[in-house]
Amino acid sequence: MQVENFVAHRGWRQHYPENTLIAFEKAIQAGTVNIELDVQLSADHIPYVFHDANLMRMCQREGFIWDYPAAELDTFFATESYRLGNAFPDNPMCRLSDIVALLQTNPAVNAYVEIKEESLTQFGEQIVVDAVINTLRPVASRSILISFELSALRLALHEGWQRFGAVFDVWPDPQSAALVELQPEVLFCDRNCAPIDLHLSTLPWPILIYEVGSKTEAEDWFSRGAVAVETFLIGELLKDFALNTGK
Template sequence: MAQAVPELIAHRGYAARFPENSLPGMEAAIRCGARYVEMDVQLSADGVPVLFHDKTLHRVCGLPGAVHEFPLATLMTLAAPERDRFGERYADNRLVSLAQVVALLEMHPHVTAFAEIKRVAVERFGVQPVLDAVLAALSPVAARCVLISFSVPLLAEASRRTDIDAFATNGGEKCGLGGVVSRWADREHLSGMGLGYLFCNVRGLPKSGPLAFESAQLAVYEVNDANVALALAARGVRFIETFDLPGLRERLPG
């Protein structure tokens, strides 16, 4: 029997070499052959989706405050160089709106995007405003996008909405939706939603045995070791999420 080789997702773009959630990082991941990219989404103070992971601007931008405290026009002027990792190499890098990434995806019809809606946005604006804003922004490429989140209320509401039916259609009752958990045991909170995907932290997985959750396709983050990736694929994991997609792909067979 042939060895199972997982498919790779570029976690926050090519984040090993570029600032995370940046347009250059997304472009580089796609140039390197990524068929799947993942990005983190929050809302600006005026309700516009932007790419950002953390609750505060400090680590990425070196500034006080949070994404939801500033209007889009201000956010688009902020440098996002991740100086602790890259020094001044990316001093000119700026935050990016979800609309800018959608324009990039429109130029690359072979790429599917996983958009993780951050809980901080849901806590600040509420489920409905966040879903409305993100679904509208992604609509031009909806058939190649999957909404994922840690937020159970957001996933529950999204699973009831008809406009999510336009999203990715490659398996699962609501395959345009995916849950994200830190620990494998937490998947129980997502039971019965008919999710197409389940993402789990590699450190939260059981040490052995097959992995499966309802009809969901499984993705594991953050993995950079080829042996770990292959072992997970043998246990039932389809996707591996990695900051270094090109490097990991070189170490995998085939």
Template sequence: MSASRLSPPLPDLIAQRGNSGEYPENTLPALRSALELGARHVAFDVQLTADRQPVLLNDSNLKRMAGLDRSALEMAWHQLAEISVTEPDRFQRQFNDIGVPTLAQAAMLMGTHPSVTAFIEIKRASLRVFGTDVVVRKVCEVLKPIVRQCVLVSRDLTAVHHVRQVSSCRIGWILSEYSNLSALKSEALVPDYLLCDHELLTPTNAQLWRGPWRWVIQNVSSRETAAQLAARGAKLVATTSFRKLLRELKAGAERA
């Protein structure tokens, strides 16, 4: 039997913040592009506006996305809807008139692709400002029509526990450190998914912690790294270079 046949299957790809390598992250064009490229999994971030509207944003401050030094958490939705989020430092003037999507808009788009799974990160900035119960309930309410497609994740362990209490949604915990303490907490939580940045992993070829969860390794940008992670037990990798990595994995599969 050849070595390639002995190798574990390469992980599935998650389009991190949509096709964010080519479009402003967490926007509808980024999500649509990922879906058009055939993504089976997408990931995006959620914050709350001042009037408790769940929207797709990673940073609470709009400086990076819109060139505006202002907190989205202090703005009502009707104010935020007037702002273009075109990532000017990264894309210069390539895009214009792209707005912040509401979670409801993203859910509607996901509903037209029922076989696609969405990993939705509840951001800690909103949890601190509005409280765990408010944020989790607002997000879960919007996601009810597509709950079977969703995995709600957070770095905040309390928020992940709360999702399990108030929703049938699958859950995932994003590790802030790959440590023995995190392993013990994972065993107590028993999430559906464990998520971790690949740079946080110990620099060995040791197997990832075994458990009932599936591993998602974030910020992966090469086929070589994806293959190494598959050998360690990762089932999914998230990437901001979705088109590039998808092409590399397909080319590798054709050569095998």
């Protein structure tokens, strides 16, 4: 296996608040060359790296991320205290532009950027897709748009974006017209939805399996033809495979 076969899901989430700059920085320091992140929009259409629409789990704040403008969100702390206690009391929320800067200073790293359904529903596809791709343009060659919502990806394709993946929690039709049009580099598939009797290398698209939590499980998926695995334990898995060659 190579380090390219592993993706840091929301950064090094096992030890740091997910989808925040410190989680991605530590994942890169551990040796990852692939990070995965989620995007939601603020009230004024600024893209933030955030999984939930609701702010409570990460920030212990009432309401939704789109209830607040960016200037106010920048005063919130993404501590994920329900899981991590008081370990990161002053940890800021992360803008997508912060990830652009991170990629610019780490030219070997690629980002899988997931456009979330909640913001697409709240604002409409055009506003969300434009906000995301306009922010990512300086690092477009290393930014792969992914989503459960293939229509949003198709809109980005029609606006000239070139790199795509797709995300599924049920087994997809690999011959679907949307996938054929997108020509995705990889399909992110939930580990619970892949048919047990199917060798993944026989499919027309490379398959990445999420969420993988151990070396044994990763080895099993690789033996079944997965091209990569996504994990919250990026540092641990890279170490287990003797790939932790980071700083």
